[in-house]
Amino acid sequence: xxxxxxxxxxxxxxxxxxxxxxxxxxxxxxxxxxxxxxxxxxxxxxxxxxxxxxxxxxxxxxxxxxxxxxxxxxxxxxxxxxxxxxxxxxxxxxxxxxxxxxxxxxxxxx
Amino acid sequence: xxxxxxxxxxxxxxxxxxxxxxxxxxxxxxxxxxxxxxxxxxxxxxxxxxxxxxxxxxxxxxxxxxxxxxxxxxxxxxxxxxxxxxxxxxxxxxxxxxxxxxxxxxxxxxxxxxxxxxxx
Numbered sequence: 001x002x003x004x005x006x007x008x009x010x011x012x013x014x015x016x017x018x019x020x021x022x023x024x025x026x027x028x029x030x031x032x033x034x035x036x037x038x039x040x041x042x043x044x045x046x047x048x049x050x051x052x053x054x055x056x057x058x059x060x061x062x063x064x065x066x067x068x069x070x071x072x073x074x075x076x077x078x079x080x081x082x083x084x085x086x087x088x089x090x091x092x093x094x095x096x097x098x099x100x101x102x103x104x105x106x107x108x109x110x
Numbered sequence: 111x112x113x114x115x116x117x118x119x120x121x122x123x124x125x126x127x128x129x130x131x132x133x134x135x136x137x138x139x140x141x142x143x144x145x146x147x148x149x150x151x152x153x154x155x156x157x158x159x160x161x162x163x164x165x166x167x168x169x170x171x172x173x174x175x176x177x178x179x180x181x182x183x184x185x186x187x188x189x190x191x192x193x194x195x196x197x198x199x200x201x202x203x204x205x206x207x208x209x210x211x212x213x214x215x216x217x218x219x220x221x222x223x224x225x226x227x228x229x230x
Contacts, residue, residue, distance in 0.1 A: 003154070036216035038155070045205065045223070046147075046155065051216035089155050093215040097160045097169040099145065104154035 004028070004090055004102035011108040017078040020105045022090030024071050028100055034093035035073040037066060040104075041086045050075060077107070085109045112136040112219050114206050119224030126196050130224055132189040132206030137219075140164065140184040143209035145217065146191050148202035148226075156202075159191060160209070174200075196228045 005023040012018040022035070029035055037050040048057055050066035053073065063078045073092070077084055090102040118130040130146070145160040159170045159180040168180050179192040189206050203223040210218035 003156075032215075034215040036214075038217070040155075045220035046217070047220075048210075048216050048218050051210060051214045051218070055214075057218065087154075091155075091157070091217070097143070097162060097167050098171075099157040099160065099215070101147075101155045101157055 002100075004092060004100055006088075006090060006102040006105045008103070009106045009108065011110055012080045013110045014080050014082065016080050017076060018080065018107065020075045020077075020088055020090075020107070022073045022075070022092075022102045024073070024092055024100070026071065028092040028094040029068065029073055030071045031095070032093045033068070035066065035068055036091045037064075037073075037075045038089045038091065039084075039086050040089060046089065080109050082109050112208070114208065114219060114221035116204060116206055116221045116224035119204065119226045121227045121229060122196055123230050124197060124228055126228070127192070127194045128196065128226060130191040130193065130204055130206075130226070132221060134187045134189065134206075134208075137208075139182075139187040143212070144182060144189045145207050145209060146180065146189075146204055147207050147217065147220075148200075148204045149223070150199075150202045158204070161189070193226070196226075198228050200226060201228045202226060 038046040040046040053068045115133045143162045146158040161180045177195045181190045205223040207217035208219040210216045
């Protein structure tokens with residue numbers, strides 16, 4: 001049960017696009033189209049922004065999008081805004097009522 | 111309004127026990143699976159344990175297997191985590207989270223968390 005691999009940090013300027021990768025194994029990301037992404041501002045509860053690899057919950061900006069190829073999932077944020085500065089976590093269902101999170105990526109908006 | 115409120119955290123010595131609770135409101139509790147997710151201060155999220163809608167299926171991260179027990183009471187709309195043989199590395203903010211559905215398997219609602227500190 002090793003954590004999914006994410007870059008520790010990414011940064012971008014307002015208006016730019018960034019992509020955060022999330023690499024797992026054949027037992028999690030590759031096996032299930034059940035990757036979700038969470039935005040976490042310090043002191044607040046995490047918030048789901050992508051589920052089912054590509055789907056956005058109601059109320060989440062269309063600037064957030066998700067994809068998957070093989071063992072790797074990705075989150076893209078377009079048109080960066082200052083309020084996007086937060087920690088982002090990927091998560092994959094891994095079968096038998098178990099999940100695995102990524103180590104988290106700190107997004108800095110320059 | 112969907113709400114999850116955790117309680118039961120505190121300071122405990124290594125080897126000690128704590129029981130966390132999560133009170134759910136604003137939704138039909140027994141329609142959903144639930145999980146506990148923790149965050150070590152300054153570090154990332156870690157899935158700890160999960161339970162299906164009726165408690166018939168449970169699962170644990172390897173790091174807590176054999177020491178923690180998840181349970182639920184659908185009459186009281188509550189989720190629990192019994193933590194035994196606590197270690198310093200169990201120190202974290204513990205969130206309860208609702209599993210959105212069996213087809214999405216995302217955590218669509220989270221509590222603010224309860225802090226567990228294991229220290230001598």
